[in-house]
Amino acid sequence: MNSKDPKNPIVYGVFTTSSNIFKGSAVCMYSMSDVRRVFLGPYAHRDGPNYQWVPYQGRVPYPRPGTCPSKTFGGFDSTKDLPDDVITFARSHPAMYNPVFPINNRPIMIKTDVNYQFTQIVVDRVDAEDGQYDVMFIGTDVGTVLKVVSIPKETWHDLEEVLLEEMTVFREPTTISAMELSTKQQQLYVGSTAGVAQLPLHRCDIYGKACAECCLARDPYCAWDGSSCSRYFPTAKRRTRRQDIRNGDPLTHCSDLQHHDNHHVHSLEERIIYGVENSSTFLECSPKSQRALVYWQFQRRNEERKEEIRVDDHIIRTEQGLLLRSLQRKDSGNYLCHAVEHGFMQTLLKVTLEVIDTEHLEELLHKDDDGDGSxxxxxxxxxxxxxxxxxxxxxxxxxxxxxxxxxxxxxxxxxxxxxxxxxxxxxxxxxxxxxxxxxxxxxxxxxxxxxxxxxxxxx
Structure with missing residues (x-):
């Protein structure tokens, strides 16, 4: 990727562990100036009784191994014309002594304890309302593509990775071996042994139908245009355009549109669930954003007060929702599922639970036996x-x-x-x-x- 200095572009690379016990992957970002500095440094050389790696202190032949053949360095047009001592030195010293450290001396993204590893990466630089951002599309060995954006925190040297999407490209798990990006067509082409797939770079409609949901997505491709979450164009001048990639603060950018969002009644889903006393039931609720925290509240019948649901042996919280064990009649009421992100809380689901006691259920089942079940x-x-x-x-x-x-x-x-x-x-x-x-x-x-x-x- 190009940087402010045309001679020093940014290089992205994916790395995986070779161990079968500890599996992990990482994405690192390097500066070409750091790479060039290492190649101009000392060569690695094995010396001493234990053949340890030490910096080479002897004479380096001319032209220096690693430099491109040109008229400036010896007047050679091809590496085939290099002297024998240069070829011999290059074969016996194939590595440099100093390592190339990534920018900020750490990876910008690490994934462990997952069932996949990184295989390919392409990066697109996107213009947003508050600056430029690098959006990474990372291929895996199970046929999925991760869409990740690098966002600076306090300074541009301290980056935060935000996972925007995890897309399943192929039906059967297969290793992604090639990826190509077309900024003109706004498409991503993914290749594997199963075939070639085409994906759009942005799907703004999946982030929801409210300004807050679009702002919390923090996707540089998308912005709120006043009525929906749609593609962001830097050249378009619209006052209703709302986007905040760096902070993702809907309270600041969508406060005046709160009345508009409240008209989207379909955004709040309501369900009625019936459960039997002493049995179990599951209340499912999953936020769209992978970074949102789920917060549950309980409201009893004929009461306005809402209380936070605490996890115990009776209530078990999972990533998909709440599991209520051994239902009692006191569990009847309204259960509210909220998504909390960046200080913004949004109600996603309202579940009304009706618990039927076993005695009443027995009466209903045997009502026809008593002659009253016509x-x-x-x-x-x-x-x-x-x-x-x-x-x-x-x-x-x-x-x-x-x-x-x-x-x-x-x-x-x-x-x-x-x-x-x-x-x-x-x-x-x-x-x-x-x-x-x-x-x-x-x-x-x-x-x-x-x-x-x-x-x-x-x-």
Missing amino acids: KTKEMSNSMTPSQKVWYRDFMQLINHPNLNTMDEFCEQVWKRDRKQRRQRPGHTQGNSNKWKHLQENKKGRNRRTHEFERAPRSV
Whole structure:
């Protein structure tokens, strides 16, 4: 990448560990002036009884090994014309003694404890509202591409890496062996043994439909244009354009648009979940931003006060949401999922949990046995045979909270169905022509599954 000094560009490189025990990858950034300084320094030489690496102190032949052949250094047009002593010295001294340290003497990005390693990298320099930023596209050995931006903290020498996206390019895990960037087409071309894929450099619409979400994304390609998160153009002059890559502060840039964001009612998702007493349920909530912290609140019925949910043996917090074990009636209420990032809190989800006690559930299940379940009988008679089976299995599941896992329930249903098939082999064979006729009639039909036929979710 070009820098302010045309003679000293910036070099990006990816590195991986060779150990199978400790796996990790890193991205380092080097200055060409530092690389040139090392190549003009001493050569590495093995000397002493232990053959340790020491700087070479002897005579260096002319022209100096490592310099490009030119009329300035000896008048040679090609390395084939170099003297024998230069070739011999280069073969016996293939390395330099001093290492080339990266800028700031540390990597700009490190990844450990992950199931992939870096293989390729391309970098695009993007103009943003508050300066220029280098966006890195890093290929891995599992067929994914990481989109990362380097952002300076207090000074330009102290960089912060922000992971914008992690894109799965190929269906099957495969090593990405080549990457090319087209700034003119705004496309990224990725190659592997499975083929070549084409990806856009920016997908601003995935960051949300509010000014705060677009600002928190900190993507140099994107900005809030007053109505949506769209591509940022440095030449466009619009007062409603909002972007803050360096700080990602929506409180400053989107405070006057808060009223506009509140009209996006669909941004706050609401759900109603029913749970059975003494059983478990899961409240799923995942923020769009990978840097956001999830904050849960609980609001009881007919109360305005909200309290923070604390993790214990009863409530377990995961990356995907909350797991509530051994539900009690006091767990009924509203659960609010908030995303907190850079001091900005946004409500993502509101879950209303209704806990049904076991006694009331038993009454509902056996209501038809007492003679008061006429409506239940009518509903049962109106169901198709497949719906009745699913309804019975579903009610059996929620009525038996002592089942430890879903696998036990599925195994019971599988054994029962297998037993029924063994008991009527002749009946199935006798009706083979009938089923064949039905299958032929269904071939021309639309294969869409109707909502009322879906089970068990329709229950």
